[in-house]
Amino acid sequence: MRGLGVAARYEQIAGELRVAIDRGDYPVGGRLPTEGELSERYQVSRGTVRQALAALVAEGLLGSRQGTRRVVLGARRSQSFTELRSFAQWARAAGHKATGSVVETARRPASTEDALRLQLPTGAEVLYVLRVRGLDGQPALLERTVYAGWIADAVERIEPDCESVTQRLLDEVGVVFAHGEHVIDTLAAGTRDAELLGVRRGTPLLRVRRVTTTHAGRPVEWSDDRYRPGTVTFRIHNSIGANPLVRQPGE
Amino acid sequence: MRGLGVAARYEQIAGELRVAIDRGDYPVGGRLPTEGELSERYQVSRGTVRQALAALVAEGLLGSRQGTRRVVLGARRSQSFTELRSFAQWARAAGHKATGSVVETARRPASTEDALRLQLPTGAEVLYVLRVRGLDGQPALLERTVYAGWIADAVERIEPDCESVTQRLLDEVGVVFAHGEHVIDTLAAGTRDAELLGVRRGTPLLRVRRVTTTHAGRPVEWSDDRYRPGTVTFRIHNSIGANPLVRQPGE
DNA sequence: CCAGGCAACTTGTCCAAACAAGATGCCCCA
C-alpha cells in the first residue's frame, strides 16, 4: 500500500494542514473546513481526515468540540521526540548554535539508582558520560547520562560530535528511542555544578531527569540535566481529551 | 446512544484495562491480548478496541508496535500532565491534604503582560488573586492568578476556600477549562516570595506560568505559580507520537 | 548445524455507512 519511506496518507494530510496553518491560510482563532470538505478536497474518506485532525489536536494546534468546526489555536507548538532528546538538534532547529564537550566518561558498575532506573541488576556495567553543553557560546546545560551496558559499545563507537546519536543507534543496533519519562524540579547549584556552568554556588538550576526506553519499554539511558536559569525553559501543552485517536479501523 | 454521564464504550474499556493493569492482571513487561481477543471479550468491533488502546498508549501505559502484541510499560503514572487539574484536585487524588488562603485580591486594569497573555486590550479590567497553598500543612506554592474581566464576577462570587474553582466555573458559567499551556523555569526567591513561603531569600523556586483557555482558545486566566523545592515535582511522558513537552530558549 | 525463506500472527491504514449528540441560528408564537 505504501512504498518505502512514504508516510501514511493521514500523515501527509496532517503535514499539509500544518503548513497551511503556519502560512496563515487558516488564521489563528479561525475555523477549519469541515471534515466533509476536507475529505472531498483530499479525496479520502472522512475517517482518514479524522486521523489527520486527531494528530493536530494532540499537538495542541487545533481545538475540537462536538457540534462546531475545529478551531485553530495557534502556530506550531510541538517538536519531534528526537528534538527533545537531542540538545544539538533542538538548538539547530531553533536557530541557535550549540556547542558541547565531554568532561568525563567512564565505565563503571551500576549504582543502586542506575540499576533502578535502567532496570538492571546492581553492579551491571554501565557507561557514564558527563557533558557540558553551550548555547550561543554560553554554558547552558550540565548533562550526566548513564547508558545501559548492552548499548555502551555502540555509543562509544560514535564520534563525540555526531549530530544524531539517535539515528546512529538505529542504524547500527536497531534501537528506537520511543518513550521518555521526564521529571522536572529545581535545586541550588553545588560547587562542581557552579564551576562547570560558570555560575555562583547556590544559583537555582532547573533539573530534568529523564529515562528513555524502546518501544518495548526497555530502558536505554537515563540522564540528569541541569540547566542554567534563563537559557532554556520547558513548555507543556495539555487539553482535555487530546488523545491521538486512531479511528475507522476494524476487524 | 449514550445516556447522560455515561462514557463512550471505548472509554469504559480503556478504564477497565487501566484497572486491570494496576491490579497486575497484565504484569509490567508482559503483553496484552490481541485486538481480536479484546474485541470478542468486550463484544465490540476492533475499531472500538483500538480507540481504547490508543488512549492508553498516549498515556504511556502501553507500548505499541506493528507486528507484535502491545506491551505493558508500567502501572499508573500518577500526576502526569495528561490531565488538566487544579492543585486541589491533584492533591486530593494523590492522597495529600491541600490547604489554601487568599492573601490579596484586587481588580485592576490589565498590565501589558496581562493583556498579552489573556488577549485583552491593555487597560481592560482584570481580577488579580494571590494565594498561598499548602500541602500537608506546609506552605508549598505561591499562586498569582489573573482572571479575564468577563469571568471576574463569577470568580469573586466563589467563597475563598472553595476546593475546586474550576468545577464551580463550569457549573455556574459553563466555562470549560479545555487547554493549558505551561512554561516551566526556575528563579531565586525574592523577599516577598521567601516571606510567604517560609524559606530563605535566594532559595530556588520552581516557576510554572500557565495560560488556560476554553475550547475555542479564548484565554480565561493566567497564573504564575512558584513552588517550594522538594514539595512538588512535575512528570511528563513523551513518546514518538505524542509530545506534550517541548523545550524552548529562555527569553 | 545453520541460514534462508515461508507461513501465521498481529498491528497499521483505509474505506463506506449509519446514527448520536452538541451547537447555532432562524422562525414562530406568546
Place this chain on the structure above:
DNA sequence: TGGGGCATCTTGTTTGGACAAGTTGCCTGG
C-alpha cells in the same frame, strides 16, 4: 420584544470489511 423550539450543520461513536506491513518462529534445504 423575548423566549422556546425546531431544522440544520458538524463532530463524536461504532460497525464491518479489506489489505499492507512488521514480527516471529518453524521448517526445510544446503
